[in-house]
Amino acid sequence: KAGVTQTPRYLIKTRGQQVTLSCSPISGHRSVSWYQQTPGQGLQFLFEYFSETQRNKGNFPGRFSGRQFSNSRSEMNVSTLELGDSALYLCASNLGVADSQETQYFGPGTRLLVL
Amino acid sequence: GIQVEQSPPDLILQEGANSTLRCNFSDSVNNLQWFHQNPWGQLINLFYIPSGTKQNGRLSATTVATERYSLLYISSSQTTDSGVYFCAVVPFYGGATNKLIFGTGTLLAVQP
Numbered sequence: 010k011a012g013v014t015q016t017p018r019y020l021i022k023t024r025g026q027q028v029t030l031s032c033s034p035i036s037g038h039r040s041v042s043w044y045q046q047t048p049g050q051g052l053q054f055l056f057e058y059f060s061e062t063q064r065n066k067g068n069f070p071g072r073f074s075g076r077q078f079s080n081s082r083s084e085m086n087v088s089t090l091e092l093g094d095s096a097l098y099l100c101a102s103n104l105g106v107a108d109s110q111e112t113q114y115f116g117p118g119t120r121l122l123v124l
Numbered sequence: 125g126i127q128v129e130q131s132p133p134d135l136i137l138q139e140g141a142n143s144t145l146r147c148n149f150s151d152s153v154n155n156l157q158w159f160h161q162n163p164w165g166q167l168i169n170l171f172y173i174p175s176g177t178k179q180n181g182r183l184s185a186t187t188v189a190t191e192r193y194s195l196l197y198i199s200s201s202q203t204t205d206s207g208v209y210f211c212a213v214v215p216f217y218g219g220a221t222n223k224l225i226f227g228t229g230t231l232l233a234v235q236p
Contacts, residue, residue: 113157
């Protein structure tokens, strides 16, 4: 099976712009989670989607949003970009049937640089 | 919320040496995973180990859930083992969620 894929891999934006990142989970996986990694804050949970519904949300401002489609692919959007949004954004997927007791598989990430 | 602490924060080894990385967590967990982050940023699964012991080649891991810690053993280290190792957990009382709480990581450098 193909692994988790994320597009684009690299992105450069300017302050005030918006950005959309995409994640395709492993085939058959219905749960998709997003994480932000920065040198200062480490790896932080953004949100989780399961069957097109947001199941959990981290402590991020409303500028960060996401959605999941019927084929389980997910997108996250960041509006009104700030310099501090520069980070590695990681997506993870799993089957979603065992309520937290499953291995999560991560994609290669999208590196976002905000200038 | 649950706290996840990893030690040591940094580790330098000579090739061929053994090492032990530790992960302490402050509450009961449903899920504990060890990851290796490669130089390109991808998190590579090493172990899913909420309890017990597992081995995979030169790597092994043990989680003592009752004492709230996990250990990752690397034997006969190679330069390709270099990188950051993360422990991540899902709290037992978190409900139906896959939200992983990550530790701060251990930066391992293996010198030839």
